[in-house]
Amino acid sequence: xxxxxxxxxxxxxAALLAGAATCALMPAFSLPAYAQAVDSSTLQPNIxxxxxxLLAANELVYNNDNETVVARGAVxxxxxxxxxxAREVVYDQKTGRLKARGNIEFIEPTGNRxxxxxxxxxxxxxNGFINALRIETTxxxxxxxxxxxxxxxxxxxxNHAVYTACTPCATDPTHRGIWEVKAERVVQNGRTKTxxxxxxxxxxxxxPIAYIxxxxxxxxxxxxxxxxxxxxxxxxxxxxxxxxxxxxxxxAPDMDATLSPTVLTNQGFLMEGEFRKRFHNGQVTLxxxxxxxxxxxxxxxxxxxxxxxxxxxxxASTGHFQINPRWTFGWQVMAQSDNNFSRxxxxxxxxxxxxVNQGYLSGLGRxxxxxxxxxxxxxxxxxPEDKAERQQAIAxxxxxxxxxxxxxxxxxxxVTTNITNTxxxxxxxxxxxxxxxxxxxxxxxxxxLTSELEWKRQFIVPGGLVLTxxxxxxxxxxxxxxxxxxxxxxxxxxxxxxxxxxxxxxxxARYPVLVTTDYSTHLFEPMAQIYARPDExxxxxxxxxxxxxxxxxATNLFERDKFSGFDRIEGGTRANLGLRYTGTFDNGVLLxxxxxxxxHLGGVNSFAxxxxxxxxxxxxxxTDASDYVGMTGIDLPxxxxxxxxxxxxxxxxxxxxxxxxxxxxxxxFETEIIYTRIGAQPRYGLxxxxxxxxxxxxxKFHDYWSVFGSVxxxxxxxxxxxxxVGLSYDDRDTVFSIVYEQTRDKSSSQANDWSIGARLMFRTxxxxxxxxxxxxxx
Numbered sequence: 001x002x003x004x005x006x007x008x009x010x011x012x013x014a015a016l017l018a019g020a021a022t023c024a025l026m027p028a029f030s031l032p033a034y035a036q037a038v039d040s041s042t043l044q045p046n047i048x049x050x051x052x053x054l055l056a057a058n059e060l061v062y063n064n065d066n067e068t069v070v071a072r073g074a075v076x077x078x079x080x081x082x083x084x085x086a087r088e089v090v091y092d093q094k095t096g097r098l099k100a101r102g103n104i105e106f107i108e109p110t111g112n113r114x115x116x117x118x119x120x121x122x123x124x125x126x127n128g129f130i131n132a133l134r135i136e137t138t139x140x141x142x143x144x145x146x147x148x149x150x151x152x153x154x155x156x157x158x159n160h161a162v163y164t165a166c167t168p169c170a171t172d173p174t175h176r177g178i179w180e181v182k183a184e185r186v187v188q189n190g191r192t193k194t195x196x197x198x199x200x201x202x203x204x205x206x207x208p209i210a211y212i213x214x215x216x217x218x219x220x221x222x223x224x225x226x227x228x229x230x231x232x233x234x235x236x237x238x239x240x241x242x243x244x245x246x247x248x249x250x251x252a253p254d255m256d257a258t259l260s261p262t263v264l265t266n267q268g269f270l271m272e273g274e275f276r277k278r279f280h281n282g283q284v285t286l287x288x289x290x291x292x293x294x295x296x297x298x299x300x301x302x303x304x305x306x307x308x309x310x311x312x313x314x315x316a317s318t319g320h321f322q323i324n325p326r327w328t329f330g331w332q333v334m335a336q337s338d339n340n341f342s343r344x345x346x347x348x349x350x351x352x353x354x355x356v357n358q359g360y361l362s363g364l365g366r367x368x369x370x371x372x373x374x375x376x377x378x379x380x381x382x383x384p385e386d387k388a389e390r391q392q393a394i395a396x397x398x399x400x401x402x403x404x405x406x407x408x409x410x411x412x413x414x415v416t417t418n419i420t421n422t423x424x425x426x427x428x429x430x431x432x433x434x435x436x437x438x439x440x441x442x443x444x445x446x447x448x449l450t451s452e453l454e455w456k457r458q459f460i461v462p463g464g465l466v467l468t469x470x471x472x473x474x475x476x477x478x479x480x481x482x483x484x485x486x487x488x489x490x491x492x493x494x495x496x497x498x499x500x501x502x503x504x505x506x507x508x509a510r511y512p513v514l515v516t517t518d519y520s521t522h523l524f525e526p527m528a529q530i531y532a533r534p535d536e537x538x539x540x541x542x543x544x545x546x547x548x549x550x551x552x553x554a555t556n557l558f559e560r561d562k563f564s565g566f567d568r569i570e571g572g573t574r575a576n577l578g579l580r581y582t583g584t585f586d587n588g589v590l591l592x593x594x595x596x597x598x599x600h601l602g603g604v605n606s607f608a609x610x611x612x613x614x615x616x617x618x619x620x621x622x623t624d625a626s627d628y629v630g631m632t633g634i635d636l637p638x639x640x641x642x643x644x645x646x647x648x649x650x651x652x653x654x655x656x657x658x659x660x661x662x663x664x665x666x667x668x669f670e671t672e673i674i675y676t677r678i679g680a681q682p683r684y685g686l687x688x689x690x691x692x693x694x695x696x697x698x699x700k701f702h703d704y705w706s707v708f709g710s711v712x713x714x715x716x717x718x719x720x721x722x723x724x725v726g727l728s729y730d731d732r733d734t735v736f737s738i739v740y741e742q743t744r745d746k747s748s749s750q751a752n753d754w755s756i757g758a759r760l761m762f763r764t765x766x767x768x769x770x771x772x773x774x775x776x777x778x
Contacts, residue, residue, distance in 0.1 A: 230766025282321030411457025536571030572603030588637030
């Protein structure tokens with residue numbers, strides 16, 4: 001290894017002379033700058049002035065007559081971040097040219113690697129020529145050419161070049177991608193950071209499918225550049241065939257925008273635009289779309305789509321900011337000319353049946369949490385009167401939980417607070433087939449303030465018994481400005497305000513028993529809870545907005561309050577009994593199970609009282625002794641897992657509810673089968689027993705290919721309600737998938753709706769997608 005002083009000699013001459021003189025490893029010292037500093041945007045190397053040159057070779061020969069220095073055998077040069085490896089390197093002092101031969105590998109500071117057989121370049125690496133070259137970039141793309149030349153300090157010209165993206169090649173050099181781009185001439189400009197392909201053709205599976213006379217694209221160093229993106233296509237019955245040509249605009253390092261004009265054969269010209277602005281702690285987006293609808297008569301008569309014969313559009317915005325590591329705030333809002341524009345024209349991100357507009361402020365600390373939100377639910381349907389949206393509540397909620405950092409009487413004290421305010425224009429009611437009215441929302445407004453203190457402490461008594469006493473106190477204040485429900489069988493509070501309270505004293509006892517064998521460990525944990533409480537104030541007489549969904553199963557058997565929200569309180573004295581089990585085997589088998597029953601011991605059973613939505617009806621808790629609930633699961637080391645949960649009638653052990661899943665995860669095959677059975681709950685809205693079985697599977701074959709499918713069978717109605725199948729290829733450079741899916745209504749055996757989705761993505765080039773390419777169940 002050697003070094004030279006470029007005040008007397010050029011860097012390579014000095015290095016080779018010193019190396020030939022010593023033929024040994026020597027410390028390198030600083031070399032002064034040889035070239036003038038240049039703009040880093042060019043291809044010319046920007047080598048630091050204090051760079052040191054390191055050279056290693058098996059043999060160094062200096063020829064005074066020819067003024068050449070030759071390095072042979074495992075030549076390695078490291079200079080200014082550039083590395084060169086070759087069998088032989090010849091430096092000509094008169095011309096300042098460097099020639100390398102044999103298994104050349106040239107590594108740039110960026111990490112890009114250039115391979116070749118012969119290389120002729122200037123000694124500052126700015127200009128040169130190479131034969132049979134191959135380039136591998138840091139983003140795992142490859143470019144090969146018969147020859148290449150670097151000229152004018154800023155251009156790399158490749159002749160008869162082939163370009164491909166080959167991620168698997170990093171681990172499997174024999175892998176061959178299914179696509180490549182061939183060009184007669186490729187010019188990379190380091191100043192403009194572009195690549196121009198001349199007389200190029202795109203090939204798949206070795207066959208040309210497209211010819212492009214000239215195309216210019218950003219090089220791999222460019223992350224953002226103004227220009228057209230890959231076109232997108234769509235096809236629907238009412239809109240017709242659509243072609244979208246997105247145009248990306250790089251406004252500034254922290255701002256960009258995308259304009260997406262779409263031509264629809266049935267409805268005309270749709271224009272979409274999105275603006276994005278990034279800040280040091282967050283991001284804001286603005287969206288807009290509009291169309292002057294041409295053929296409103298293509299839509300169903302007397303719908304909002306049919307009535308809008310003119311301009312339709314929307315504006316939307318999203319934002320998210322991280323105030324500090326603990327606090328965030330943001331929003332997502334959308335406004336449109338009518339109630340179905342974004343869904344009809346499939347505006348990305350806003351095409352769902354319900355768009356949730358919200359603003360939020362959230363904080364999370366070590367012992368407390370805070371969440372403030374405001375909601376507006378934009379229901380997108382074709383109803384000109386917008387009835388479904390007017391039935392949705394405009395809501396604001398505040399949730400706060402605080403855990404006192406220091407023990408109180410040796411236990412943990414926590415405070416939970418919730419404030420909810422709702423207001424709606426129209427009542428949301430319906431009558432079940434059994435003539436039972438359900439009032440999911442009342443016309444008018446309601447505000448509820450809830451605060452609860454809970455104290456609990458754990459004791460372990462001799463013998464291993466674990467006791468956890470609990471004390472809780474809760475208070476609610478209601479502002480009521482709602483129209484009373486007409487036809488409600490219960491007792492609705494008629495006043496404009498109401499208060500309620502709940503005191504709870506509870507005790508939980510657990511007795512864990514650990515059993516070990518030579519090959520397994522088993523933990524049995526009998527559990528018993530008792531909660532003494534007064535009756536629920538105004539049971540069923542107050543609005544129920546957030547506790548409408550209720551399922552009694554093993555997951556909430558040991559919950560103190562089994563209702564899902566704050567609008568209902570579980571009152572009366574209740575006991576919960578059960579057994580939990582966990583088993584672990586040395587061969588990798590895992591077992592888990594829980595079984596138990598709940599008992600109403602005194603007072604008014606909240607689950608047996610009338611409710612605006614009949615939340616407790618037919619739940620299995622409305623009697624003094626509840627139904628039996630249980631859950632069992634097993635995980636095997638070969639990828640098989642089985643889980644089943646059930647609720648059995650307390651009198652005859654008939655099955656009231658069952659959820660069973662069987663899953664297998666393998667290297668090339670995965671599948672899951674789910675069976676669900678729900679017994680009739682006529683007062684809750686389910687007239688008959690409902691049962692269905694869902695199946696999904698995916699099989700990987702032939703390297704990167706896979707086939708997948710799903711099916712849902714409605715057992716009660718003897719009909720396949722949903723099914724689909726798909727085929728995909730994914731080697732991370734190329735993604736291709738095509739999916740067919742159809743759905744059927746319960747009242748018909750014919751397919752009511754079907755869809756076909758397809759996607760074709762080429763890494764570094766673009767993505768084409770038509771419709772959805774995922775199946776329900778995956």
